[in-house]
Amino acid sequence: MFQSLFRKKLIYILSNFFLFFSFFLVFYFSFKTVIHHHSYSQIFISYALGFVKNGLLGEFVFFLKKMTNLDFKIIINLIFLLFHLINIYLFLKIIKPTLNHSKIIFLFLVLNPALIVFPIYDIGAFLRKETFAVTAFLIHIYISQRYNYDLIDKRKYNNYLAYIIFPLLSMNILIHSIQILFLPVHFLIIKNNLNNKFTKKSLIFISLILIMVLLSSTIGKTISPQELYNITVDKIGDFNKQFSITNSPYLFLTQGVFERFKSTLPYFKDTSLVKLYFFSIIIIFTPLLYMLEKIKITKNKFNSFQILLSIIPFILLIFLASDWGRWIYLMAVILVGIKLQYKIININNFNFSILIKIALFLSIGFYLFFFNLSHCCVKNLFFYGLNQNINLFFEITIGKLAIIEHIKY
Secondary structure, three states: OHHHHHHHHHHHHHHHHHHHHHHHHHHHHHOOOOOOHHHHHHHOOOOEOEOOOOOHHHHHHHHHHHHHOOOHHHHHHHHHHHHHHHHHHHHHHHHHHHHOOOHHHHHHHHHOOOOOOHHHHOHHHOOOOHHHHHHHHHHHHHHHHHHHOOOOOHHHHHHHHHHHHHHHHHHHHHHOOOHHHHHHHHHHHHHHHHOOOOOHHHHHHHHHHHHHHHHHHHOOOOOOHHHHHHHHHHHHHHHHHHOOOOOHHHHHHHOOHHHHHHHHHHHHHOHHHHHHHHHHHHHHHHHHHHHHHHEEEOOOOOOHHHHHHHHHHHHHHOOOOOOHHHHHHHHHHHHHHHHHOOOEEEEOOOOOOHHHHHHHHHHHHHHHHHEOOOOOOOOOOEOOOHHHHHHHHHHHHOOOOOOOHHHHO
């Protein structure tokens, strides 16, 4: 018994170390250079010409620049470092109950290339604004988990909703409109936990969020993306010498659904790209759903229809934006969160022969270490995963790495 507890504690400590170290490794390089130009470009969208959607983060960055005069890299990386650390902490807390029943499933979730490590396996997904939406989701799942484990009562859950979740959702809608796509799953979590009995406080905040959604989709349409891009270039100043700002995120601000679909259509016509992402979806969701199915929980209030409602906004997003890997990642995170918010009563054993267990172990090991879920425009499925991060560590250690793209792509 003592040895079993010791092993579980050791696995949990090593998992913490692995995740925190892996993120610090990439952030170490990110503090030194701009590792992805498109990511930086969308961060600088601000209210320079008035209210525009997705502008809150950029406005905050420019405010901090004015107050501290720090390099933009320092400001941006400190913000994202804080939120990624929060995400790691919450993710490990949420999946920790699986460790009491199955070390294999726990480690599978820790190392899964479509979950917490996705933003560092592919630098194109690094420093993206959905980080904040994921933080809000993980916080809600963690609070819901504590509620369903009877660690907090309904009054505390309602207070957490009013003073943490709803303000976070409101703020995130102004940071990136992708937060709107998370609203169905948040609503269903609340609905199921409160048995449809919403407090007046909750209804007020839900109404305010719906108003913000309406405003974010209507106000700011008259602002010229090109003018906003030009004034942003001027505001960045000398930092322009460190990276090549692109106007793509600014052009997206005023595009409608039909325009977004039209710009994504060429990716659907690329049969090799569609084929690789089709295989990626199978490779990601087949083992993930298999592992989640083994977890037996109490009070599972999410039926199949509600699960579909939770992820369908991101399925539809595949037709409106070409960063398909990012949408796969967000769906995987949602599926794990929905399941693990409820109390685990048991996890079924892997009842196979020793040879099949060895084959399964080797397959999972290869998948976790060598599979790559590319955020966009996938070129390779294998040998660009964790093994690349290990290689990156040695390249940085011996001081021979000049540009991170050399090793990540």
